[in-house]
Amino acid sequence: MSILARIKSFFGMEAKPDKEASQEEVEKVAEEKAKPRIGYIHLSGCTGDGMSLTENYDILAPLLTDMIDIVYGQTLVDLWEMPEMDIALVEGSCCLQDEHSVHELMEVREKAGLVVAFGSCAATGCFTRYSRGGQQAQPNHESFVPIADLVKVDLAIPGCPPSPEIIAKTVVAAINGDMDYLQPMMDLAGYTEACGCDLQTKVVNQALCIGCGTCAMACQTRALSMTNGRPELNENRCIKCGICYTQCPRSWWPAERINQDLGL
Amino acid sequence: MVLGTYKEVVAARSTDKQIQKLAQDGGIVSGLFCYALDEGLIDGAVVAGPTDVMWKPEPMVAMSSDEILAAAGTKYTFSPNVWMLKKAVRQYGLEKVGTVAIPCQSMGIRKMQSYPFGVRHLADKIALMLGIFCMENFPYESLRTFISEKAGVDFDLVEKLDIGKGKFWIKTADQMLTIPLKETHGYEQNGCKVCLDYVCELADVSTGSVGTPDGWSTVFVRTDAGETVFKQAVEAGVIETKSMDDVKPGLGLLEKLATDKKTKAMKVIDERKAMGLPVPFKGSGEKEDPLANV
Numbered sequence: 001m002s003i004l005a006r007i008k009s010f011f012g013m014e015a016k017p018d019k020e021a022s023q024e025e026v027e028k029v030a031e032e033k034a035k036p037r038i039g040y041i042h043l044s045g046c047t048g049d050g051m052s053l054t055e056n057y058d059i060l061a062p063l064l065t066d067m068i069d070i071v072y073g074q075t076l077v078d079l080w081e082m083p084e085m086d087i088a089l090v091e092g093s094c095c096l097q098d099e100h101s102v103h104e105l106m107e108v109r110e111k112a113g114l115v116v117a118f119g120s121c122a123a124t125g126c127f128t129r130y131s132r133g134g135q136q137a138q139p140n141h142e143s144f145v146p147i148a149d150l151v152k153v154d155l156a157i158p159g160c161p162p163s164p165e166i167i168a169k170t171v172v173a174a175i176n177g178d179m180d181y182l183q184p185m186m187d188l189a190g191y192t193e194a195c196g197c198d199l200q201t202k203v204v205n206q207a208l209c210i211g212c213g214t215c216a217m218a219c220q221t222r223a224l225s226m227t228n229g230r231p232e233l234n235e236n237r238c239i240k241c242g243i244c245y246t247q248c249p250r251s252w253w254p255a256e257r258i259n260q261d262l263g264l
Numbered sequence: 265m266v267l268g269t270y271k272e273v274v275a276a277r278s279t280d281k282q283i284q285k286l287a288q289d290g291g292i293v294s295g296l297f298c299y300a301l302d303e304g305l306i307d308g309a310v311v312a313g314p315t316d317v318m319w320k321p322e323p324m325v326a327m328s329s330d331e332i333l334a335a336a337g338t339k340y341t342f343s344p345n346v347w348m349l350k351k352a353v354r355q356y357g358l359e360k361v362g363t364v365a366i367p368c369q370s371m372g373i374r375k376m377q378s379y380p381f382g383v384r385h386l387a388d389k390i391a392l393m394l395g396i397f398c399m400e401n402f403p404y405e406s407l408r409t410f411i412s413e414k415a416g417v418d419f420d421l422v423e424k425l426d427i428g429k430g431k432f433w434i435k436t437a438d439q440m441l442t443i444p445l446k447e448t449h450g451y452e453q454n455g456c457k458v459c460l461d462y463v464c465e466l467a468d469v470s471t472g473s474v475g476t477p478d479g480w481s482t483v484f485v486r487t488d489a490g491e492t493v494f495k496q497a498v499e500a501g502v503i504e505t506k507s508m509d510d511v512k513p514g515l516g517l518l519e520k521l522a523t524d525k526k527t528k529a530m531k532v533i534d535e536r537k538a539m540g541l542p543v544p545f546k547g548s549g550e551k552e553d554p555l556a557n558v
Binding site: 164 | 268269323341342344345346347348349350366368369371372373374375376377378379380381382383384385387388401403404453454455456457458459465466486487488541542543544545556557558
């Protein structure tokens with residue numbers, strides 16, 4: 001079954017456009033739809049992605065109580081056996097030397113309808129790409145890969161962490177079956193080898209850079225600056241999260257959505 | 265639709281004599297930012313500010329009318345204003361940010377607002393985006409070629425740069441030099457060649473000299489936010505307007521230039537796709553309106 005059909009069948013609805021994640025809509029959705037079962041799987045990440053989720057104070061209470069059921073997650077649910085889930089949010093990359101992580105990820109793929117790489121560690125490996133092992137408590141833990149290297153990923157939400165806003169927008173779009181909004185996340189599921197140097201190879205080298213500065217603005221570690229109208233990467237600061245290229249207006253261009261959001 | 269979606273288009277200029285003197289054309293960007301600052305509609309604005317190097321701007325956060333006016337006038341080279349937006353919010357603590365943007369910059373900002381993947385607490389703080397018409401942008405060294413090599417004048421003597429009537433104008437204290445625009449071709453940055461947006465279709469309000477007489481600007485009011493500010497500024501007497509029907513050369517010239525830019529860009533986009541080069545926009549065969557900015 002296609003990912004579109006799968007999401008739609010989970011929520012028993014057809015795709016429809018949706019403008020904003022407003023309080024009213026959140027409540028409306030909460031009343032109308034069966035609650036999707038969500039699991040939160042924590043691999044090698046810092047919990048920053050989950051914390052960013054909880055920063056959606058205004059919609060968090062109705063989200064957790066009325067809109068979704070959290071059915072699995074360390075510290076969230078008192079359950080050892082992984083249940084069937086509609087959506088699994090996976091935070092963190094997967095350590096190849098840690099058999100528990102590998103098994104858990106495999107099991108997630110079996111038990112979850114949709115697997116979401118939630119945050120850049122899961123999506124691109126991010127910071128954990130630099131791991132070279134040789135440290136306590138497990139000196140042989142050295143190989144950390146984006147989860148799409150091991151299992152099929154349906155959606156990726158990069159960010160270190162993803163902003164509270166993109167999380168809210170994505171949740172509401174998913175529950176509303178707004179597939180147009182989610183399309184870029186489906187496309188980004190294939191973007192697993194990210195680096196600040198993508199700006200050079202995929203934008204500047206391709207005669208597409210216009211020197212707007214969006215990449216440098218978006219960089220979450222200030223690894224980028226603008227020199228003579230072009231991004232300049234400080235490799236020592238780059239964590240390979242992929243946000244610079246993801247936000248670049250010359251990587252992909254969601255024209256219809258922007259016009260819709262602006263009322264144009 | 266080559267001019268984008270808009271609620272209203274008028275000829276306009278700032279009524280402030282000082283702004284008229286300093287501004288590029290009608291002083292719409294300076295006038296609206298000063299007004300918005302005075303009225304508390306914005307806390308500050310990211311503009312292309314002056315640096316020690318003549319005609320080489322850098323983005324700066326202007327918090328007062330004086331700082332806005334110090335940045336007045338067009339620079340014709342890069343000022344990555346989008347870069348400074350985060351600083352405006354995080355380091356200057358602004359809650360309502362204004363910014364001036366050329367079309368490509370407006371696209372970076374709007375994409376960030378619709379898909380703020382890694383950008384937290386910024387999307388909803390862009391209170392006013394003023395867009396500038398833009399045919400192309402030049403690297404600083406291109407600009408130096410025009411001024412130092414082709415026109416043969418010292419950078420430091422240049423008082424104003426302008427593009428209009430088929431020429432690149434270089435004004436010093438005692439002379440007005442021109443280079444035919446034909447001679448500037450090939451010096452523009454390459455990324456501009458796939459750009460389908462001439463009149464900053466995604467700004468709240470967009471403006472530029474084309475379409476109106478010297479000293480005036482053409483103004484498109486596009487979004488609700490833009491309409492609110494522009495209407496208030498006109499009612500307050502900060503901006504005066506005329507109907508576009510009453511001015512020369514009028515909308516026809518704008519439509520022609522916008523169509524030219526889009527047609528040329530569409531051709532480049534199609535050629536790139538045929539070669540297998542990446543391009544974020546749809547090819548002419550993939551969309552209903554070949555000139556739409558998608």
